[in-house]
Amino acid sequence: MEVMTANGVQAYVEKAQKYMSERRAHRDRVRNLRFDTIAVHGMYSAEEAFSGGQGGIIEPIFPSTSQAYRDSDEMEAALSYQIPTWCYSRIHNPTVFYLEETLALLESYGCECDATGLCTSSGMAAIKQAIEPLLAKRDAGAENINFVSAAQTYGGTFQLFNVRMAERGAQVRWVCEPWKLEQWEPLIDEGTRFLYVEMPSNPQQAFADIRAVADLAHSHGIPLIVDATIATPALMRPLEYGADIVVHSLSKTAAAGGCTISGAVIARQGMVSRHLEDEVKADYGLWLKLWPFRDSGPSMSPTTAHTILGEVRTLRLKMEQMSRNTMTVAHFLADHPRVERVDYLGLESHALHDLAGRYMRVVDDGTPSFGHLMSFNVLGSAQDTRVFFDGLQRTWRATDLGRIKTVATIPAISTHQQQGEEGRCLAGIPDNMVRLCVGAEHPDDTIADLDQALARL
Ligand SMILES: Cc1ncc(COP(=O)(O)O)c(C=O)c1O
Structure with missing residues (x-):
């Protein structure tokens, strides 16, 4: 174990300054890379893999709750935030x-x-x-x-x-x-x-x-x-x-x-x-x-x-595919006679489509892309909405979203239940609304599941 005793706290501060300036230079280089490259590698480099470990190509997990210090000077420098430190995992x-x-x-x-x-x-x-x-x-x-x-x-x-x-x-x-x-x-x-x-x-x-x-x-x-x-x-x-x-x-x-x-x-x-x-x-x-x-x-x-x-690492790929699938499903629902209304920013009929299109675009490529969250209102009562919902076979019924698997929920009885009738009214959450988050399955299979559940009405 390297022990530094000669110059005290200041020696650790100087050593840290050198390390930080090298790190900043590395970060500046990473900042100039393209989105996918940053997503795949982040700040983890071969140099870091070899200097700190055995060269693993994936960032290691550091489970330790705390970091040890070489001596009291390093501890003082670290705990007074004069040098970067992993002091304690909280x-x-x-x-x-x-x-x-x-x-x-x-x-x-x-x-x-x-x-x-x-x-x-x-x-x-x-x-x-x-x-x-x-x-x-x-x-x-x-x-x-x-x-x-x-x-x-x-x-x-x-x-x-x-x-x-x-x-x-x-x-x-x-x-x-x-x-x-x-x-x-x-x-x-x-x-x-x-x-x-x-x-x-x-x-x-x-x-x-x-x-x-x-x-x-x-x-x-x-x-x-x-x-x-x-x-x-x-x-x-x-x-x-x-x-x-x-x-x-x-x-x-x-x-x-x-x-x-x-x-x-x-x-x-x-x-x-x-x-x-x-x-x-x-x-x-x-x-x-x-x-x-x-x-x-x-x-x-x-x-x-x-x-x-x-x-x-695969964020852009997933977002592109799931957004494409959602668009296909949204078109299907928008044309369905048992659906009262569909809210998906990707639909040209959505009042905010143009506004959203100015901001939501696939990074680096620029194609408008609207994500994989949508909602639609079943044509019918709260009870009809439950009948449809309970009829889903492959789509998961869960208060979850953003999944690689298609998931649906009825917000009025789940995510937005706590805020009461008045709060839901303010936020525009009717009882017949279904939130659908379309996953990466083939959209034909997602549509088939929605279609058979709507056919129960
Ligand atoms: C848009 C949005 N923000 C914040 C949250 C809260 O996140 P978490 O469940 O990770 O606490 C959620 C949860 O659904 C969400 O949908």
Whole structure:
């Protein structure tokens, strides 16, 4: 074991500076690679494989809870954050860091700005981590703390905003039609800390003009946060259009295999917020990781990170295929006599098709592509909807989405049940709505299953 005793803490700081500058140079080279190459390799290189291990071509899992130090000087330098450290896996872990870097590079792909990623134990943890510091009561007189959000959010997000944040004294103000810019402006005032939009939203397919909403937020000195879980960076990268923070439930499309619960916050370096200190805004993602996240502990396990790294390598391929399949299924449903209405942004008949087409495109290729989440309303009552739903044979009935396997749910009795009739009305979730997430099966087989279930009505 190498022991450094001569120069104390400073020697470790100097050694770390050299390491960090080499790492930055490597990162700059990776940033210039194409999306698929970054997704496949991330920051893991042959040099790293040989220097730290036995040359394995896949990032290793580092299960250890903590890192040992060569002596007390290294420990002091590390724990005072003077040098990078894996000190304790709740804060930092090398396998998780490979994923954080990959996500940051993918999410900021093609952007002038750089970004920092933070992985969390779930998508809800990511959203909570991203927003809480922005809502902090920074001075004794701070009253009227609020934030403005599109009303069409995942049910858990709706509850977090409507109930949990209200308990902490922060008021959510809902925008019912987030695609209309004029609905955002009147809700913003001195106490507003950020704007928030989920797009495409789960399950209603709401969408907003990111660039316009980001400009509006910035004109008030506040950030825009986008939940881009459904699109993934293979189809849409909100930072490119001015968003400050992107949150993901990695439990979903990004890890379509369906074996992990996880999330991520990816924050622009140099984000806008008149409420945060300059050093925090300079790298909000890193600050979150080193301070609030360390103190609250919703960390991702290294095995989860390893699974997701494997999934992300084929992200663009999967998104392209599943989007194509969804388009085929959406056309079938749109023509079906037992279907009242289909909401899929890919359909030209969808009111937000053109707006979504400006933002959702296959990375590097540019073809408009709308992801694999859609919803449709069965022509009939809530009971008819159950009859159809119970008749599905290959499509899985589950409160899940983003899967490589086709999955359906009835939001009113599952994901959006907690928010009650009034909340569902606000968010546009009728009882006869079915959320369908089309997987990678051949679309003919998916259609055959839907067709036989609709025939039961
Ligand atoms: C769009 C969106 N954001 C966030 C979440 C929450 O993610 P998780 O279940 O990983 O906590 C979900 C869950 O369905 C979601 O669909």
